[in-house]
Amino acid sequence: MKNSGTVRRNYKAIVSDIAEGFLTINPLYLKPYEESALKSLYTALERKQVDIRAEPFPYHDTSLIRQRNLKLQRIFAAITVMKSFSREKRFRLL
Numbered sequence: 210m211k212n213s214g215t216v217r218r219n220y221k222a223i224v225s226d227i228a229e230g231f232l233t234i235n236p237l238y239l240k241p242y243e244e245s246a247l248k249s250l251y252t253a254l255e256r257k258q259v260d261i262r263a264e265p266f267p268y269h270d271t272s273l274i275r276q277r278n279l280k281l282q283r284i285f286a287a288i289t290v291m292k293s294f295s296r297e298k299r300f301r302l303l
Contacts, residue, residue: 218246220253227287228257228280234287239294251291251302258284 226232239247261280267273295302 218249220250221257223250224253224257224284227254228261228284230279230283233283234290236290236294236297239291244298244300247291247295248302251288251295254284254288254291258288 223232227234242250258281261277261284264277267277291302
């Protein structure tokens, strides 16, 4: 299935799947996307990261702390892969 930039996607759903661990980002996954689609996905990832950090911190519940940290770790890893991919393809994400 070819991912074209003309088809409108729900980036919020994709980012949610990344944060929950249902989807992982790697260069092979990003390859069919156009530059504008990658920029939109990157923006959605950053927005989700800010939203998770803005939630109240669960000080006394270790399982919620672990879930929160795993989501942030997955999002950070996806952002890092996207930055590396964009540097390799010679375009800016922002």
